[in-house]
Amino acid sequence: RAKSLGRNGFQFFDADLRDEIQTRARLGNELRAAIAGNALTLHFQPLYSMPGNRISACEALVRWHHPERGMIPPDQFVGLAEENGLIHDLGEWVLRAACLEAAGWPEQVRIAVNVSPIQLRNPRFLSIVEGALACSGLAPARLEVEITENIFVQNSATNRDILHRLGQIGCSIVLDDFGTGYSSLGYLRSFRFQKIKIDRSFVQELPERGAAGIIRAIISLAQSMDIPITAEGVETHDQWTHLNALGCNQVQGFLLGRPQPSEMIRQSILSHA
Ligand code: C2E
Ligand code: MG
Ligand code: MG
Ligand code: MG
Secondary structure (H helix, E strand, O other): OHHHHHHHHHHHHHHHHHHHHHHHHHHHHHHHHHHHOOOEEEEEEEEEEOOOOOEEEEEEEEEEEEOOOEEEOHHHOHHHHHHHOOHHHHHHHHHHHHHHHHOOOOOOOEEEEEOOHHHHHOOOHHHHHHHHHHHHOOOHHHEEEEEEHHHHOOOOHHHHHHHHHHHHHOOEEEEEEEOOOOOOOHHHHHOOOOEEEEOHHHHOOOOOHHHHHHHHHHHHHHHHOOOOEEEOOOOOHHHHHHHHHHOOOEEOOOOOOOOEOHHHHHHHHHHHO
């Protein structure tokens, strides 16, 4: 009996897995068409300097405008794109669109673009960045490349070399979602980031003491290395006040501004830059 149950269980799992694989394959094909057919769009979320409350940068966040399913958030397709290799085309589209948009903003406002560690493995990556800058006319110093700790899962010399060369082009390199990934502090010594973003999971627990302690520790670590700190996911005044008191340099979150389409972000920038 146990055996037949096991077999049924296995068959059930098998059918499930087959469905899952088919769904992902279909989604992959749709995504490929979406990238080629300009069905992707960028939203932009403001980053405010502390305590001045000016917009000093905006983060580009990709969305997929799906004909049947509506607006699909990146969490539902960036992982897939990383698995099937579409991330290279997707990432190139994002870089080009983001730089073009930012080229129309006041000079002091920078653009932050998320880059997957997998994109760095593309031998063309640096020329893709240079191409996006050249086509848009955006000054390299206005481009911030956000990368997560996962880049250091393999703490390879090649990765560090690419980040280094990206820095030589003139872009800033930002460590995103700090504290959630492969958290070994050693890599902070092996590569110098221009900015560290504290993950939203810590910020959202504020003012709970545990989270406050961790944020205080991250900020003092960053200060001792002379690296500015951004907090993401700020949703309440109370969180803002705590972060300000702790010496955080920049904030991003629904309290200050949601990700918004380009026409709207231009309005926000005009009134806050
Ligand atoms: P991320 O880079 O950490 O971006 C911040 C995410 O937090 C965004 O989600 C943003 O909408 C959300 N967020 C900002 N403030 C708040 C807040 O106050 N409360 C809450 N609950 N959420 C807030 P989004 O746009 O869904 O993006 C999710 C992730 O997808 C991003 O996390 C990033 O890792 C990835 N992603 C987005 N766009 C791109 C892209 O163009 N390329 C790549 N490789 N990854 C991207
Ligand atoms: Mg980011
Ligand atoms: Mg982040
Ligand atoms: Mg995050």
